[in-house]
Amino acid sequence: MSAGKPESQKKKKYLTPQRRAILNALESVVTHPSADVIYEMVRKELPIISMGTVYRNLEQMATEGMILRLDGGGQKRYDGNSTPHLHFRCLCCNAMIDLPMNPHDDIQKIVQTLTDFEIKSYEVIFTGLCPECKLTKKKEQTA
């Protein structure tokens, strides 16, 4: 009748240089790099690391809640900042950018009280043009 350990602790994890390097890389940037970008970053430190290792560790860390996995526009992206915040995706340059503000109201609580869904987390993604691309477009039009 024992409850057993929570899923996330079922097996012990070894701390490898690869895993540490991946986490370092992810935490050193404010962008939301995809696996192949992270691979290139880590390769500067560990030249023979393989893509499989990058994917496996990102997946593990996301499952453990250390990082966020963002399902956005084609490739998956990863975010070293795991506290809830708003995202913006630029339709023009395809960047994924943090919005400098908190989720203003507690939407999650509101939705939770109104439905039977058990909400674990939520994500808000705005799409449109980032300030730079907006400028670029304006210049093009008046040219």
Add this chain to the structure above:
Amino acid sequence: MSAGKPESQKKKKYLTPQRRAILNALESVVTHPSADVIYEMVRKELPIISMGTVYRNLEQMATEGMILRLDGGGQKRYDGNSTPHLHFRCLCCNAMIDLPMNPHDDIQKIVQTLTDFEIKSYEVIFTGLCPECKLTKKKEQTA
């Protein structure tokens, strides 16, 4: 010096049976099917339609704003209801479900007034357990 037509009207579109069938299929369900599911639906009516046609038309219709493209969990999903609404993804059965409520506040306007981003649309995705899966899990635990 002429401004030209807006991007979305630059080239004329032919209304083909394939396109109509794809839209019909999508509008006949409240789920959010992926391209391969839509392909199977449409194949009942047009047995020789090709995947390429399905993808191309879904992409076009999404660009035109007739349907929504949801970048969620692996495959892309499509939504025949293009008015803004909230989505829920079940971590257990992987379903993507409409939440029966409107975006309560106008988050978009708030964010718009606070930033320089030009927001075209936004998406809110809750993740967790749907009512059925929540029940299933409870039964498993007490068993």
Add this chain to the structure above:
DNA sequence: ATGAGAATAGTAATCATTCCTAAATTGTAA
């Protein structure tokens, strides 16, 4: 009807991601 542009079916190619395996590495306990 007809002709120019647009869309199609079918297939090949691409891209991201996962899977596989033998060898190497990690933490632990003597």
Add this chain to the structure above:
DNA sequence: TTACAATTTAGGAATGATTACTATTCTCAT
């Protein structure tokens, strides 16, 4: 330290979703 079992790794093969390509067919304004 040493030894060991579990875990992780590199590298490459395999998969799966999506896109690209092309010769042919279709659409619709004239």
